[in-house]
Amino acid sequence: MPASERYACWRDADIAGLSTRFDTTPHEPFTVAMDWLDLGTIGIGQARITAQDWVRRSDTIARDRSDDLVVNVRHHGGARGDMAGRDLVAPGGSIVLADLAQTQAHGSEASVSTGFTLPRAVAERLLPATVRSLHGHVIAPEQAALLVSHLATLRDTAHHLPVTSGPALAQTVLDLFTIALSASLGTAPADTEQHERGLSFELRETIERHLGSPSLNTTRLSRALGVSRSTLYRLLQEEGGVQAYIRTRRxxxxxESLRTAGDRQTIAMLAERWGFCDAAYLGRAFREVYGITPGDYRARHTGG
Known part of the structure; x- marks a missing residue:
């Protein structure tokens, strides 16, 4: 499509009601790529779009009567503006919340973002603050990081998962969003079970990221997540506790490495890579779980 026609085509298509709800003005030659992921209970929009202004006026609000809470996860590209009198300064990596029942005017840099909406009644029940008070609230990158990275992973891997997993995936997104929002507000989620699910996910993600570190232990995890050792044990009780879970994952x-043809790491190298003190200790631990030595396991799966 000719560059001169792209913006008009996108605007007239009114994808996800964006053109109906917002007046937009491009800052540069317009390009956009958008995808939609239907998780059953929520839909997630994914967009790569050039810089432009976004304005929602009072007459538009009166006409369309939309009052959902919009959650805009900004993987790359910041935004600045005015959210009904509240200054908006949102760097890349942050999350911006917008109440569609209130006015807004902001400029967005060229960005990669993920977004979803929550019906007002759902948001009021689920979140630790009113939708009205959250208009223009920015969750800082350090508090948003887990949800930001999870949504990026979901974007790349969801097509490999069965459709029936949609509601469970949606629940994880909502849990992580609530955890991030609560952290940014300095409050605890109202739903204790939801908080536990989100914390359990965060614990497992943290373990995976640091699995090769010899210093990965309960003390370090307790400090990183800001919870007690007993809480960590409770979250992984079914797996035998924190240290047992770490060992199982390692x-x-x-x-996985031993099954991979062409992976020539020695047993000693694998022991060092994954936090075991030496090859002999790894060999004993491996045999307890898999019933054979690492060398025999490799030979069985690679023929070498």
Whole structure:
């Protein structure tokens, strides 16, 4: 399509009601790529779009009567503006909340973002603050990081998962969003079970990110997540506790390497890579779980 026609085509298509709800003015030659992920209970929009202004006026609000809460996760590209009298300064990596029942005018840099909406009644029940008070609230990158990275992973991997997993995936997104919002407000989520689910996910993600570190232990995790050792144990009780879970995950990574043809890491190298003190200790631990030595396991799966 000719560059001169792209903006008009996008605006007239009114994808996800964006053109109906907002007046937009491009800052540069317009390009856009948008995808939609239907998780059953919520839909998630994914967009890569050039810089432009976004304005929602009082007459538009009166006409369309939309009052959902919009959650805009900004993977790359910041935004600045006015949210019904509240200054908006949102860097890349942050999350911006917008109440569609209130006016807004902001300029967005060229960005990659993920967005979803929550019906007002759902948001009022789910979140630790009113929708009206959250208009223009920015969740800082350090508090938003887990949800930002999770949505990026979901974007890349969701097509490999069965459609029936949609509601569970949606629940994880909502749990992580509530955790991030509560952290940014300095409050605890109202739903205790939701808080536990989000914390459990965050714990497992943190373990995966640091699985190769020899210093990964309960003390370090307790400090990183800001929870007690007993809470960590409760979250992983079914897996035998924190240290047992860490060992199981490390052994699973080692087994994956041993099954991979062309992976020439020695057992000693794998032991060092995944936090075991030496090859002998790794060998004993591996045999307890898999019933054979690492060398025999490799030979069985690669023929070498």
């Amino acid at each position: 052994l699973a990574r080692i087994a």
